[in-house]
Amino acid sequence: MTEEKQEKIFYMCTCGKDRPEVAHNPFVLANAALAMDIQATIVLSGDAVHTAVPGYADKMPPGGGSLP
Numbered sequence: 001m002t003e004e005k006q007e008k009i010f011y012m013c014t015c016g017k018d019r020p021e022v023a024h025n026p027f028v029l030a031n032a033a034l035a036m037d038i039q040a041t042i043v044l045s046g047d048a049v050h051t052a053v054p055g056y057a058d059k060m061p062p063g064g065g066s067l068p
Contacts, residue, residue, distance in 0.1 A: 006039050007037070007038040007039065008038065008039045008040075008041070009029075009030075009033050009038055009039070009040050009041070010040075010041050010043070011025075011026035011029055011030055011040065011041070011042045011043070012026070012042075012043050012045060013025075013026040013027075013042055013043070013044050013045070013048040013051070014045045014046040014047065014048050015046075015047055015048055016046075016047030016048055016049075016050045016051060016060075017047075017050070017051075017056070017059070017060040017061070018047065020060045020061050020062065023048060023051060023060070026042045027042065030042050
């Protein structure tokens with residue numbers, strides 16, 4: 001009997017409201033991974049831990065820029 005392995009991916013987030021264009025990336029990428037049935041883990045470090053506080057992300061300025 002063969003056991004199918006679950007694909008996994010890990011994202012490290014270290015940015016908070018001072019760099020919203022970077023802070024949101026792990027969450028967007030993790031959602032995309034989940035849509036592809038890939039188990040996604042996000043670890044928050046440094047300023048990024050504040051994004052886990054309820055309401056904190058609502059006060060962040062929108063991320064700017066565009067993909068090349």
